[in-house]
Amino acid sequence: MTAARQPDREITLRRVHQVLDRLIGDGTVVAHRDGTTHCLFPVAVGAAEGAAIRSWVIRENAARTIEIGLGYGISALFTCEGLLANGGPESRHIVIDPNQDTRFANCGLQFLEEAGVSSLVEHHAEESQITLPRFLSEGHRFDLAVVDGNHRFDAVFLDLAYLGRLLHPGGIVFLDDYHLPAIARAASFFLTNLGWALEEVSTAEDRHHWAVFRTSTTPDTRPFDHFVDF
Numbered sequence: 001m002t003a004a005r006q007p008d009r010e011i012t013l014r015r016v017h018q019v020l021d022r023l024i025g026d027g028t029v030v031a032h033r034d035g036t037t038h039c040l041f042p043v044a045v046g047a048a049e050g051a052a053i054r055s056w057v058i059r060e061n062a063a064r065t066i067e068i069g070l071g072y073g074i075s076a077l078f079t080c081e082g083l084l085a086n087g088g089p090e091s092r093h094i095v096i097d098p099n100q101d102t103r104f105a106n107c108g109l110q111f112l113e114e115a116g117v118s119s120l121v122e123h124h125a126e127e128s129q130i131t132l133p134r135f136l137s138e139g140h141r142f143d144l145a146v147v148d149g150n151h152r153f154d155a156v157f158l159d160l161a162y163l164g165r166l167l168h169p170g171g172i173v174f175l176d177d178y179h180l181p182a183i184a185r186a187a188s189f190f191l192t193n194l195g196w197a198l199e200e201v202s203t204a205e206d207r208h209h210w211a212v213f214r215t216s217t218t219p220d221t222r223p224f225d226h227f228v229d230f
């Protein structure tokens, strides 16, 4: 980032921080689009999980991030905070959510706008299982992914399989709801069969966990009949 853009970045960072403080403090919002009232939690990630997402974005010095499940945009705001802190001039956060204008009355996009980070974010209003293979054929690459979309086994498995190919080798997957059997089992395949590493598992809450994985740094040379039960 050039010196001239530094003050803009500081102002936007403050705005993101203020919007997050307000949203997390109030917990309830009114959608500009249709006046509906929404309780953010427990659908959205909480402050501690958001801070963990932000710190992984910073730790990895990520510039290109992708998120499955925009929802109320809280995890997206924390991701953008990390990207702004990193200061990369080409930073971009891609978010995928087919239900933003229906179930969420565009609240996630509203908060991104209020925080002044809309220009950093690109929203795709379709299922990740459709978007991710297209991104692959278009040659997109990412440094870090946040996964909080469709929580069923088959959907998460597909998300992880495509993200494994979309992330740079050794890229980071921040996976929400790791306490759910379908999600833990899907992730287990990538640990046991594809050489992913478990970097961190949350411990703060008994009943809600998230986990962080690093994709393999070596090429996939498994023989055709390779299989490790998972």
Ligand SMILES: C[S@@+](CC[C@H](N)C(=O)[O-])C[C@H]1O[C@@H](n2cnc3c(N)ncnc32)[C@H](O)[C@@H]1O
Binding pocket: 043, 044, 045, 068, 069, 070, 071, 072, 073, 074, 075, 076, 096, 097, 098, 099, 100, 103, 104, 126, 127, 128, 129, 148, 149, 150, 155
């Ligand atoms: C728990 S919410 C995400 C909350 C978000 N992390 C936050 O902090 O506000 C799950 C989101 O996944 C979205 N979703 C469901 N199925 C999806 C799919 N197949 N692809 C992408 N997003 C999906 C839902 O519309 C919803 O917005």
